[in-house]
Amino acid sequence: MIVTTQQLFKVAYGRFAVGAYNINNVEQTMGLFRGCFDSKAPFIIQISKGARSYTHKLMLEAIIRTADQVFPEAIYAVHLDHGDEATCMDCIASGFYSSVMIDASHDPFEKNVEITKRVVQAAHAKGISVEAELGMLGGVEEDIKVEDGNACLTDPAQAEEFFKLTGCDSLACAIGTSHGAFKFKGKQSLHFEIIEAIQQRCPGKPLVMHGSSSVPQEEVRRINAAGGQLAGAVGVDENEYLPAAKRGVTKINIDTDGRLVWTRVHREFFRDKPAEFDFRPPGKIFMAEYAKFIAHKNEKLGSAGTLDEVRAAVSKK
Ligand code: G3H
Ligand code: 13P
Ligand code: ZN
Numbered sequence: 001m002i003v004t005t006q007q008l009f010k011v012a013y014g015r016f017a018v019g020a021y022n023i024n025n026v027e028q029t030m031g032l033f034r035g036c037f038d039s040k041a042p043f044i045i046q047i048s049k050g051a052r053s054y055t056h057k058l059m060l061e062a063i064i065r066t067a068d069q070v071f072p073e074a075i076y077a078v079h080l081d082h083g084d085e086a087t088c089m090d091c092i093a094s095g096f097y098s099s100v101m102i103d104a105s106h107d108p109f110e111k112n113v114e115i116t117k118r119v120v121q122a123a124h125a126k127g128i129s130v131e132a133e134l135g136m137l138g139g140v141e142e143d144i145k146v147e148d149g150n151a152c153l154t155d156p157a158q159a160e161e162f163f164k165l166t167g168c169d170s171l172a173c174a175i176g177t178s179h180g181a182f183k184f185k186g187k188q189s190l191h192f193e194i195i196e197a198i199q200q201r202c203p204g205k206p207l208v209m210h211g212s213s214s215v216p217q218e219e220v221r222r223i224n225a226a227g228g229q230l231a232g233a234v235g236v237d238e239n240e241y242l243p244a245a246k247r248g249v250t251k252i253n254i255d256t257d258g259r260l261v262w263t264r265v266h267r268e269f270f271r272d273k274p275a276e277f278d279f280r281p282p283g284k285i286f287m288a289e290y291a292k293f294i295a296h297k298n299e300k301l302g303s304a305g306t307l308d309e310v311r312a313a314v315s316k317k
Contacts, residue, residue: 002068003314005077005099006129006169008042009206009250011313016302017209017245020044021294022081022255024051028262029063031287033071035294039304043074043294044099044251046081061096075310077129081253088119092128101172105133109158116166124167131251134162135174137211156197163202170206170251173198175244177211181220181233181256190240192247199248206250213256214238219264226267238300245302252301261293262286 008018023029023045036043047060064078079099080091091097102119104112116132123130135154154173163171176191177183190209198207215235223230241252269282276282298304 001075001314002078002098003042003075004127004129005044005079005131005206005251007314008044008075008077008310009170011042011306011310012245012250012303013204013206014246014248014250016306017241017250017252018042018044018303019294019297019301020046020079020081020208020251020253021258022046022048022051022253023060023063024054026063027283027287028258028290029067030070031290032294033067033074034287034291036074036076036298037071038291039295039298040307041295041298041301041303041305042076042307042310043298043303044077044079046079046253046255047097048081048255049083049087051081052087061094073307075307075314079131085115085119089122092119092122092126097128099129099131101131101133102168103133103172105136105172109134109162113162113165116162116168120167129169131170131172131208132162132166132168133172133210134159137174137178153191153194154198156194156201159198160201163205170208171198171202172208172210175209175249177209177236179211179256181213181215181230181235181260183211183213183215183235188234188237190236190244192243195244195247195249202248205248207248208251208253209244209249210253212236212241212252213254213260215256215260219257219260222264223260223267226264226271228263228267238297241300242302254297257297258290258293261289265289 012018077099078097082103088100088102091100102116104115120130136152175194213235215233220230220233265286266282
């Protein structure tokens with residue numbers, strides 16, 4: 001069942017976070033639905049602009065509609081990740097997406113507000129939720145690269161004003177993370193003081209953490225042992241997900257960790273079976289490993305085991 005992110009956040013706020021996982025193909029989709037079925041968790045499927053153009057935007061829609069038939073008990077939102085205004089409008093018009101992210105965080109505050117307001121107006125007219133972004137994460141976001149020195153944490157006073165001016169449903173905040181596999185050079189930790197200050201000024205407003213992959217060191221070790229070159233890769237401490245969720249971080253975005261699972265499975269498979277050329281055996285291993293990975297993440301986010309409660313809440317009229 002497809003629901004809005006807002007419906008999921010109503011149940012989760014202050015208690016647990018809903019995992020938002022990026023998908024690009026059938027194998028990821030099957031692993032994601034399976035892992036959420038096994039851990040009895042609601043989830044958010046994220047589709048980036050890159051994912052929409054990888055095969056075809058309609059292909060992802062068809063894959064998800066089919067997964068919905070294979071896993072009829074699933075409860076999830078379909079969300080555009082890091083959209084520009086035109087892509088948001090396309091997703092709103094599609095009748096398929098239940099949530100969009102407008103990312104105008106690279107524009108000045110006033111322009112970010114202006115663009116976000118237009119998307120909120122169009123989305124809310126169709127009952128679709130809107131996530132916006134304020135502050136700048138380091139690392140690579142789609143085609144925009146933010147140098148470390150230019151990343152800036154979200155200003156809590158601006159966050160309060162931004163919510164009021166735009167009417168957005170949730171806000172992606174820069175709280176010390178960055179996209180990709182190389183997140184911290186020095187000490188590894190979220191800025192809990194910023195999260196708390198934002199929650200104080202914006203009580204009840206769902207916050208979103210991008211760049212939340214934990215980059216498991218065992219995964220990095222195995223990839224490097226199988227020929228990879230990911231020395232120095234490091235991510236967020238998974239044990240910080242729940243403390244962040246208790247402070248209003250209700251959506252936690254994870255993409256890189258899933259890519260690491262894919263890379264480890266395929267590197268090890270072809271290292272150990274150099275004469276193989278059928279892609280289905282490693283594909284099968286990947287789907288099973290990805291499902292295990294998703295179930296584990298849902299445990300860490302606190303969303304595992306909440307599906308019945310979420311079903312009861314979203315079924316109420
Ligand atoms: O924030 C970016 C997400 O990890 C999506 O990555 O644009 O390469 O699909 P992508
Ligand atoms: P990671 O690169 O940490 O997985 O973050 C993904 C993300 O924020 C997608 O929007
Ligand atoms: Zn992101």
